[in-house]
Amino acid sequence: MLGTCTYSLHFAPLRSRSHSSFLIKSSFRNHTAMANSSAVVTVRKPITHVIFDMDGLLLDTENFYTQVQEIVLARYNKTFDWNLKPKMMGKKAIEAARVFVHETGISDSLTAEQFLLEREDMLRDLFPTSDLMPGASRLIRHLHAKGVPFGLATGSHRQHFELKTQRHGEIFSLMHHVVLGDDPEVKQGKPSPDIFLAAANRFEGGRVDPSNILVFEDAPSGVLAAKNAGMSVVMVPDPRLDKSFHDAADQVLKSLLDFNPTEWGLPQFEDNGS
Template sequence: MKKAFIFDMNGTMIDDMAYHLEGWFNILNDDLGAGMTREAVKREMYGKNQELLIRIFGKNRFTEAEMDALSMEKERKYQQAYLPHLRLIPGLDTFLEAAEKEGILMGIGTAAIPFNVDFALDNLQIRHYFKSIITANDVATSKPNPEVFLKAAEELGVDPANCIVFEDAPKGVEAAANAGMKAVVLTTMHTAEEFIGFDNILTFVPDYTTLSTSGLFR
């Protein structure tokens, strides 16, 4: 019976959400005059960049081209700020090696655009671990819709019930639940209290240093 791990990326594989928050906070307030607190921006940081802009400003504020340009501006600023700090969350390198040796298939299901996925995977030289990489460009609807995780499971050839999702955000855990998948939560950006009500969570961890690959499927 094939088993799989499906990883969200930002905040789950790399601890970079503070840099995304700062990037959005500056663009939304300094460039677009949204007048939002950091906490308010944090609550909107899920799904595709265009979806975030529509949630905050409505459907008619920007054209598709304008939203694409704002998205790329934000991501370039994020990458410039985060590159000196780019590293895997502690223990993930060992965890990936162990999963590969045990024959656990691995994929990525993220709301990040390919520009950011390539930035992380290629700089960290870990692309070879993942047999499926589903990005924002590959889905019609973002988390909590389960499409991103179901597509990854399909590409991996693994039944959703035999997939474990690694997430850092409530919307991601909700997407996993909607896909019929269990989840491991990384508490890099959200506290355990913010996940009350979900019954698909196996465990909360600050990083991967104490996590056993095989033990998660028991």
């Protein structure tokens, strides 16, 4: 693990961690109330603002990282798998790279910095081919049409953001603001709350109370970052992700197409999603 990162411990299965149980209890207190001894009624805070993650949530880019990491590891006769993937996804590039070289046991042969250099040419070819995830365009256009303010909080740095969004300028231009992993206010990557708190501060009119913000995330680190920031989280995880990582999210969906805005007090879709 990264010894200097305050938040890096939170990746293990959530139920076994004392901090995670805090998150679950906190979530319960904020979002549910006991109506009587036998029933739990959901009482969600009114959502006024939305923050989107990007990689793996709006854009189908996580598979590019996986492909490249498989290629690098093959040189060391090792394989990349879904035990390691959750520890990297959502993080700033250098933080994920440190996890990669240490967890795979190749750090004596390849530093994190060398790994980033080695994969860069491959990623630069792949990123401009990024596709939107199902339902991403529909949800963003809907929120925009209804005047719900939304922004982006991605661990990606500026250069990668530009490459990934090359073909999707119109959709991403609808974001009120974008906070990137190399933003000076983002001292630590997800699961630190830095990026979501920075995003909350940049809406029109100034800081929005985190309890009024709904975050969409795919990564365990991103879900924890949003919860650490005091926000509600809808998780849309890759089906290969271990289900123990779902526990910290307020809602887990298979696809953005399954999101029902009215469950969160947001305006309903005017189409049926087909």
